[in-house]
Amino acid sequence: MTKLLQTLFDGLAVGSLYALIALGYTMVYGILQFINFAHSDVFMTGAWVAYVVAATAGWAALGGDAPPLYAGLFTLFASMLFCAILGFGIERLAYRPLRKAPRLNVLITAIGISLFLENIGQRPELFGTQPQKMPQLLPDTTLFTIADVNFRVVDLTVIAVALVLMAVLQWLVFHTRLGRAMRAVSHNFSVASLMGINVDAVISFTFVVGSAMAAAAGFLYVMKYPGALKQPADSTWILLGLKCFVAAVIGGIGNVRGAMLGGVLIGLMEMFGAAYLSPHMRDIYVFSLLIIVLLVRPAGLLGRATVEKV
Numbered sequence: 001m002t003k004l005l006q007t008l009f010d011g012l013a014v015g016s017l018y019a020l021i022a023l024g025y026t027m028v029y030g031i032l033q034f035i036n037f038a039h040s041d042v043f044m045t046g047a048w049v050a051y052v053v054a055a056t057a058g059w060a061a062l063g064g065d066a067p068p069l070y071a072g073l074f075t076l077f078a079s080m081l082f083c084a085i086l087g088f089g090i091e092r093l094a095y096r097p098l099r100k101a102p103r104l105n106v107l108i109t110a111i112g113i114s115l116f117l118e119n120i121g122q123r124p125e126l127f128g129t130q131p132q133k134m135p136q137l138l139p140d141t142t143l144f145t146i147a148d149v150n151f152r153v154v155d156l157t158v159i160a161v162a163l164v165l166m167a168v169l170q171w172l173v174f175h176t177r178l179g180r181a182m183r184a185v186s187h188n189f190s191v192a193s194l195m196g197i198n199v200d201a202v203i204s205f206t207f208v209v210g211s212a213m214a215a216a217a218g219f220l221y222v223m224k225y226p227g228a229l230k231q232p233a234d235s236t237w238i239l240l241g242l243k244c245f246v247a248a249v250i251g252g253i254g255n256v257r258g259a260m261l262g263g264v265l266i267g268l269m270e271m272f273g274a275a276y277l278s279p280h281m282r283d284i285y286v287f288s289l290l291i292i293v294l295l296v297r298p299a300g301l302l303g304r305a306t307v308e309k310v
Helices: 002-032 039-056 071-098 103-120 153-175 177-187 189-194 199-224 235-251 256-276 279-296
Strands: 142-146 149-152
Touching: 002 039, 002 149, 002 153, 002 177, 002 199, 002 235, 002 256, 039 071, 039 103, 039 199, 039 235, 071 103, 071 199, 142 153, 149 153, 153 177, 153 199, 153 256, 177 189, 177 199, 189 199, 235 256, 235 279, 256 279
Parallel strands: none
Antiparallel strands: 142 149
C-alpha cells in the first residue's frame, strides 16, 4: 500500500509537469491547426533561464545555505516573463508571415526554430555546452508523512503551482472576454475578424500564455530534478517535448481540459510502469498508451471527431 500511494503521488507530480507543457501544444493547435515543435525548446529555455537567474543572483553559490524565501518565486516569474517574450517573438517573426502558407512550410519553420534555439543556447555567452546543477530554491524536505508516504515540499509545490496555473488558464479561456475571442478565432479567422476581434493580437497572446506555461514547467522540472539540467541540445528535452505532445494527443489535441487529463495520465502510466514493471521501459509505456487511445478514440479522450463533407 505504501508503494502504491507513493507511486500515485509521484505520478501526479510528474503528470502535472507534463500537463503544463501539453497546454502550450494544444492551445496553438486549437487556434492555428499546426503543431509548434519548437515548444519543447521553449520549455528547455525556461529551465536554463531559471538557472541563469539563480546563478546571477548568487543563489547557486550558497552551497548548503538556504536561499531567501522569495528566491523561487522571483526565479519562476523571471523565467515565465522571458519565455513569454520569446514566444511572442517566435510567433511575430516566424509564424505570422507564413499564416497563409502551406502547412508543410510552417512545419519546416517550426523544426528550424527548434534547431536554432538548441544550437544558439550552446553559445558560451548564453547557456554553454556543460550540464549544470540547479540550486535548490525550494526546501528539499518532507513536509509530512501519511501511511509511510513522504510528501516532499518540492513535489507538493510542483502540484500546487501546476494546479493554480491550469485553473487560471481554464478561467481565462472559458470565463473571460479574451477567452471568448480565443475560442472564436479557433473556429474561423475571417468571421472573428468581421466581429471586431483583433486576430493577430489573440494569436500572439496564445503564444505568450503557452510559452509562459512551458517556462513554469521548466522551472518546476529542475526544482524536482536538480541534476537534470542538460545542455540545450541534449535529446532529453526533445523526448520530454514528445511526451507532452503525446499527452495533448491522448487528451484530445486542441482541448484544454484534454491536455490536463493527458498529462496526468501519462505521468501515472510512466511512474506505475517503472515501479511495477521495468524502469528502463517507461517511454514504451507512454507511447503504448498513445497507440491504444488512438485505436479506441482517434480524436483523443476528450476530443471531438470532425465530419467533413466531400
